[in-house]
Amino acid sequence: MRQSPNGAGPLRQVLESAASDTGCSLGALTVLSSQRDPYRLDTPAGHRDGAWFAEQVEQFLGPATTIHLRGLHYRISSAGDIQGPDGKPYLNTDDCWEWLQRDAAKAGRWLGYVPFERIVDERNAPPEIYVPRALTPSSFLSYGGRVELPLSLDDALPKFNLMDFGARQAYRIVLIGEKVSLRDILLPIAQELGGELLLPTGEASDTMVAELAQRAAVDGRPAVVLYLSDFDPSGRQMATSVSRKLQALRHLLYPNLDIRLYPTALTLEQVGRLSLPSTPLKETESRADRWRLAMGHEQTEIDAAIALASDELREIAQDAVRPFYDPTLDRRVRRAQSDWLQQASELLEAHPVYQQARSEIESALERVREAVDQLRAIQDTTQNTLEPEIEPPAIAVPEPLSSLPAPEPLFSTQQDYYTASRKLISHKALETAGQL
Numbered sequence: 001m002r003q004s005p006n007g008a009g010p011l012r013q014v015l016e017s018a019a020s021d022t023g024c025s026l027g028a029l030t031v032l033s034s035q036r037d038p039y040r041l042d043t044p045a046g047h048r049d050g051a052w053f054a055e056q057v058e059q060f061l062g063p064a065t066t067i068h069l070r071g072l073h074y075r076i077s078s079a080g081d082i083q084g085p086d087g088k089p090y091l092n093t094d095d096c097w098e099w100l101q102r103d104a105a106k107a108g109r110w111l112g113y114v115p116f117e118r119i120v121d122e123r124n125a126p127p128e129i130y131v132p133r134a135l136t137p138s139s140f141l142s143y144g145g146r147v148e149l150p151l152s153l154d155d156a157l158p159k160f161n162l163m164d165f166g167a168r169q170a171y172r173i174v175l176i177g178e179k180v181s182l183r184d185i186l187l188p189i190a191q192e193l194g195g196e197l198l199l200p201t202g203e204a205s206d207t208m209v210a211e212l213a214q215r216a217a218v219d220g221r222p223a224v225v226l227y228l229s230d231f232d233p234s235g236r237q238m239a240t241s242v243s244r245k246l247q248a249l250r251h252l253l254y255p256n257l258d259i260r261l262y263p264t265a266l267t268l269e270q271v272g273r274l275s276l277p278s279t280p281l282k283e284t285e286s287r288a289d290r291w292r293l294a295m296g297h298e299q300t301e302i303d304a305a306i307a308l309a310s311d312e313l314r315e316i317a318q319d320a321v322r323p324f325y326d327p328t329l330d331r332r333v334r335r336a337q338s339d340w341l342q343q344a345s346e347l348l349e350a351h352p353v354y355q356q357a358r359s360e361i362e363s364a365l366e367r368v369r370e371a372v373d374q375l376r377a378i379q380d381t382t383q384n385t386l387e388p389e390i391e392p393p394a395i396a397v398p399e400p401l402s403s404l405p406a407p408e409p410l411f412s413t414q415q416d417y418y419t420a421s422r423k424l425i426s427h428k429a430l431e432t433a434g435q436l
Helices: 010-022 044-061 069-079 094-110 180-193 206-219 233-252 268-273 288-295 302-308 310-324 329-349 352-386 417-428
Strands: 138-142 159-163 172-177 196-198 223-228 259-265
Touching: 010 233, 044 069, 044 094, 069 094, 094 206, 159 329, 172 180, 172 206, 172 310, 180 196, 180 302, 180 310, 196 206, 206 223, 206 233, 223 233, 223 310, 233 259, 259 310, 302 310, 329 352
Parallel strands: 172 196, 172 223, 223 259
Antiparallel strands: 138 159
């Protein structure tokens, strides 16, 4: 969905309409920085950068291939003849890399020049998802087992069965944790709920948020996001950033998206109640003074809660889930299934054809068992006769072959201590640079 470069895209329209209706400035309605907020990227500069980004994706990836941003950066810079929108050569430098991911890639995707899914998320591990598929109950009449023996009479009789009998929870629940160390606490909860668990490294990337929104939109149920992060300015900002991107994705791609986000941990109240230790905010933290003034507290990492109050943190997450999860649903589904099967069985067994078939099946089953017994006796006799009289051929397993000589390793346990040690020392001192 490529927008015109005059600021008339859907996100910009939403922002300007809200500003006009409320009398607020655009800045007053901008949640993230103007360079990062999806609603503020629809500018001539944004379209310039986004169009440039799309050209590079098309040139180096073609129409369908995916790649992570770092890989695209290397392809562009290695070409040696690519200029940025400013007319300067695009080089393998930190400045070019920062501009690519901070400006060009964001503009390219949020302005519709490049689909979100074309760029693979290299910063965050794939989400761990535990979402049962949507089920449509149906019934069928089976003819009983016919192959496996010995077969009981009950197994051989016709009976009603149910397929895909189940119910989904009312909400799609998503747990997001700032630290991978939250996995042991949150994974069992996600598995029990049939929900998602996302553990980004720091702030969730645009790709992760876009994929989350897409899954929620396809699912169709209202979605609930529970966010667990450090008690510090960055941790608090993460929930805001993800919320803003979800807001933009609803306006941009998923008009029926129903999703709500709750900052679940850590809060000031939780830090105090659990007596968690704090550390001073970094001197480079520009929000430190406002944070201290608002919170009256320094920062506390969620790792402190994991180490010192893991049970309480688990309970915090479980409490946050309770309004959106029915723990009785599975039990009631099983009961409903059992009741249906019981009623169907009673109707089936009361039919006169069933009673006649029961007698015929029982007689036929007895004859089958006799035939199986005869077959097994013949098989046993044959095996006992042939096994001692036939010597099978010797087993020869091919050995591995290699036509290429092995390169010189940096280290091998086959080297003596002195040789191995001197080689490692030389490598560390860059005396062997370019040789390995």
